[in-house]
Amino acid sequence: MARRPESQEPAQELDARKAAILEAVVTEHIDTAQPVGSSSVASSERVGVSPATVRSEMVALEREGFLSQPHTSAGRIPTDRGYRYFVDHLRSGTLGPTQQHTVREFFDTVHGEIEDVLEQTSTLLSRLTQYTSVIVGPSHTHATVRSVQLVDLGPRRVLVVAVLSDGAVEKRTLDLDHDASVADVADASAQLNGLLVGTSLDQRVEVPSRAGVVAELIRAATGALFDEAPILDGDQLFIGGSSRVADAFETVDTVRSVLGILEQELVVVSLLRDIIDSGLSVSIGSEHGIEPLSACAVVVAPVSIDGVPAGAVGLLGPTRMNYPEALLTAQAVSEQLAQRFGGEDSRRA
Amino acid sequence: MARRPESQEPAQELDARKAAILEAVVTEHIDTAQPVGSSSVASSERVGVSPATVRSEMVALEREGFLSQPHTSAGRIPTDRGYRYFVDHLRSGTLGPTQQHTVREFFDTVHGEIEDVLEQTSTLLSRLTQYTSVIVGPSHTHATVRSVQLVDLGPRRVLVVAVLSDGAVEKRTLDLDHDASVADVADASAQLNGLLVGTSLDQRVEVPSRAGVVAELIRAATGALFDEAPILDGDQLFIGGSSRVADAFETVDTVRSVLGILEQELVVVSLLRDIIDSGLSVSIGSEHGIEPLSACAVVVAPVSIDGVPAGAVGLLGPTRMNYPEALLTAQAVSEQLAQRFGGEDSRRA
DNA sequence: TGTTGGCACTCAATTCTACTGAGTGCCAAC
DNA sequence: GTTGGCACTCAGTAGAATTGAGTGCCAACA
Structure with a gap:
């Protein structure tokens, strides 16, 4: 896991001209997917020097x-580090x-x-x-139980x-060993409510061991409820536009491994x-x-609901993805989600 | 929609030798993905003639x-119709x-x-x-309501x-215009139960228009419950191994359109x-x-629970997929699902 | 000292040609 | 009706020649 907290490895600063050149290469390459040559860079606005200097x-x-x-006689393409510098020094813009x-x-x-909203949001x-x-x-x-109910489904x-x-x-469906009367089920249902309301699904519960x-x-x-919950549920993941993976890469092999x-x-969530x-x-x-994703970049915006981390919105593209737009879009959507599912204050705003 | 009920367009029968040759071409091509030449067919077991005759x-x-x-100087590959003849004349075998x-x-x-079982079954x-x-x-x-409950979630x-x-x-989450007391909620919950139990979600319900x-x-x-149900829910679809699409085809374009x-x-379900x-x-x-799927074949086995159609198990591959195996696998899995979710008789069996 | 135009050089990509060989269609003989 | 023989076709491969985008280096210049 290559965490890269700024503190440990201070982002190396480039002088203005180098930075401008790097930016030109990155933007051009993001646009054309081709290696970028010196003359193309030199003709860029923010670089006022000749190709030789470039x-x-x-x-x-x-x-x-x-x-x-x-290869020797080709232009330059950004490395991961080049992209990193680029995104770390993005001038924040606004979404179109x-x-x-x-x-x-x-x-x-x-x-x-x-769930429906998140599903559709991923498509958006x-x-x-x-x-x-x-x-x-x-x-x-960490949510607590508000209500438990037993419902008779048949024999x-x-x-x-x-x-x-x-x-x-x-x-959860229960398959019983013995018949249970309607009254039994109602009785158990009421007792369960008293027993479980207020607990959270990841804590142990004392069940009186009567017969x-x-x-x-x-x-x-x-x-x-308590034993199977954390295993199967965990977090919900919504993936939208997986066919875009096929747009982002040229070889079927890459597409396969990304898919x-x-x-x-689990891997994606973590x-x-x-x-x-x-x-x-x-x-x-x-x-x-994650080796199979080494040709990919991931842009993420956390979603906080009422100040509590509550998920994330991400975009997966090739390393030469349009970072500014991706970042702004992810952030905009994340804010909307936070607002939509936030408490009264934000919802009524 | 190219339905092809046998009655209307009787499957054209081929004489034994032609059938054997076709079968040899199909199996060979499924195996190698290459055009199949006459000599390779002639050397097949069930074809006892020379390449010239073939x-x-x-x-x-x-x-x-x-x-x-x-092209002129290449071997033959089966057409969709060739595959169709092949699958229509499969000698039923057994799963490995x-x-x-x-x-x-x-x-x-x-x-x-x-849901969890189906999800995992798709992976299987x-x-x-x-x-x-x-x-x-x-x-x-068509399921009927067994129980309705209102749960207070906050203001x-x-x-x-x-x-x-x-x-x-x-x-369904309800955002109310007015506060509702705990007693109100309980009261409404009880009345709802009386009102709705036994109805099915696709029928209209008379709600007394009191204030x-x-x-x-x-x-x-x-x-x-009733207005939003059929739209969003419909049928549940579980897709497993979508990365296999990238194995099945050579060009990224095909992969993209299939994905x-x-x-x-909705398209897949229908x-x-x-x-x-x-x-x-x-x-x-x-x-x-479905034009984007014209390079694909789909194998389906219906799942019937207690004699009632209740979903389907399908496999999507290239037209040169291994039909015998795919069919047997889908059928085996479909039977297991039917058994698992069938009524008492089959479950206790 | 930093910048620039000039120039020789490199090398992927493209084009062209020649060649190979798997596989065909046809036909005369069996 | 079946077969071996044979000329033919054409995708695929390999090699050679060409192109050109782009480089690195250097001498001249501000």
Whole structure:
């Protein structure tokens, strides 16, 4: 895991001209996907020198690890480090008006449960940016139980439904060994409520070890709820526009390996978490240490609901992705999500 | 939609030798992905003639639309029609013992709610076959309500939770205009139960148009449940091993367009339904009429729970996919699913 | 001292040609 | 009807020649 806290490895500063040249190379390469030559850089606005001068500077930038050359007679392409410098020194801009409008309109019209909204948001993000989007929903592990109910489903089948304080619903089917009467189920349901309301799904619960059908029901229900919850649920991941992966890369092999990673929810979720935890918003190429993603960059914006970290919004593209736009889009969407699912204050605002 | 009911267009029969040659070409091409030449076919077991004879037969098979030639001096590859003949005349075999064992073991150990099981089953299918798997879960539209409950979530927020007879749980968040007391919520909850239990989510419900907080709650809850249900939910789709798409095709373009279709749940679900409805279990190339999937074949096995159609298990691969194995695997898995979620009789068996 | 134009050089990409060989279609003989 | 023989086709490969974008270096210049 290549965390890169600024404090330990101070971002090496480049003089203004080198910085301008690097920026020109990065933007041009992001645009054309081709190696960038000295003359093209020299003709850029913010670089006021001749190609010859640019060349000598490029040699220096290459020596310092910001640029590389596919082969001797080719232009330069940015290295991961070059992109890193670029994003670390981005002048913050604003999202284009069209995109702003699309985002606003989307959040004005979208409705439904949080899962549905996140699902659709992931599609929005991918449509806006042309990259694959990745959204991690809030984790339920710290929510507390608001209500538990047993519902009779048929012979020897009972469903436990638990509503959590954050509005999530957990359900478990119980297959019983003995018949349970309607009264038994109601009784157990009431007792479960008293027992579990207020607890959180990751804590242990003391179940009185009495005998009898009702006690049996209670034990089965708590067991099902508390033992299976953290394993299967964990975090919810929504991926939008996975077909964009095929746009981002030229070889089927790369596409395959990136898709392969996207299939592993756990890996993706912890990747996003790692990036956020290390205080960054972008992870480039080999920085994140996931080999199959070494041709990818990931842009992340954390989503905080009422000040509490509650998920993240991410975009996955090639290292030569459009960082400024991706960052702004992710941030805009993350803010909207925070507002939408925040407390009264922000919701009524 | 290219339905192809046998009755209308009787499958053209080929004489034994032609059939053997076609079969040899298909199996060889599935194996090697290369055009198959006459000598390779002639050396096959079930074809006892010389390459020259094979060639003249191939000319006939090409004229009849079963084979095609990439270019003059190449071997033959099967057309969609060639594959169709092949699958329509498959001698039914049995699944390999290893696969049988894997399937059995999987269903012995997997546990959890139906969604979790289907999700994991899709991964299993894709791992077994190396193709992308597609599983459609049972539709809830005809299930009836078993229980409705309102849960207070905080200021002016109430959650409606409905449990359906098939064990599905629907939830809707209500944002209220006025405060509702705990008693109000409980009252409304009780009345809702009386009102809704037994109805199915796709039928209209008469709500008495009284005034007051409780009546308001009831109206909001029924509105949320019944109006938004069919739109968002529909059917559940589980896709496993989408990275396999990148294994199946050579060009990034094909991969992109196939992935693009897989993102459209509605298209995929109705494709599977169409295939099943027309009484087939395989759809090849352009048969299904979805242009971006014209390089694909889809193998489907319906899942019936207690005799009622309740979803489907599908495999998506290139037209040169291993039909026998794919069919057997899909069928085996479909049977296991039916058994797992079937009524008492089959479950206790 | 830093900048610049000039110039020889490099090397991927492109084009062209020649060649190879897998596989065909046709036909005369069996 | 089947077969071996044979001329033919044409994608694919390899090699040679060409092109040109872009470099590194250097001498001249401000």
